[in-house]
Amino acid sequence: MIEIAxxxxxxxxxxxxxxxxxxxxxxxxxxxxLGFASRRKIQREKLPGRALQDSWLIQARRAKAxxxxxxxxxxxxxxxxxRSITPPGLPERSFLRSALAEMAPEIAPKIEAAILAALRS
Numbered sequence: 618m619i620e621i622a623x624x625x626x627x628x629x630x631x632x633x634x635x636x637x638x639x640x641x642x643x644x645x646x647x648x649x650x651l652g653f654a655s656r657r658k659i660q661r662e663k664l665p666g667r668a669l670q671d672s673w674l675i676q677a678r679r680a681k682a683x684x685x686x687x688x689x690x691x692x693x694x695x696x697x698x699x700r701s702i703t704p705p706g707l708p709e710r711s712f713l714r715s716a717l718a719e720m721a722p723e724i725a726p727k728i729e730a731a732i733l734a735a736l737r738s
Contacts, residue, residue, distance in 0.1 A: 647731035663712035
């Protein structure tokens, strides 16, 4: 025997709206968790020291000037004295891109699970 039940369009639309809201909340929660996980991964594995800073100022504190030995610098064989210097920034490192690439196998299943959990509830 086949049974057919018709629901009003308002009931269907309300049900779909509720599913959309549940899926949205579930996705927001999953993306936030993945964001925290990627931040931890980047901080622990990808960013040693001052890797995010482009450049910084180094100033003489206990003496009148900083001294640069010609054997360790590119000063053309002369000793250099400076009150302060701004060393060049570090080369670009794709720490976020590489961290996300490494986490890709973890990201898609978590997002899929969040959507499925919202649809089942």
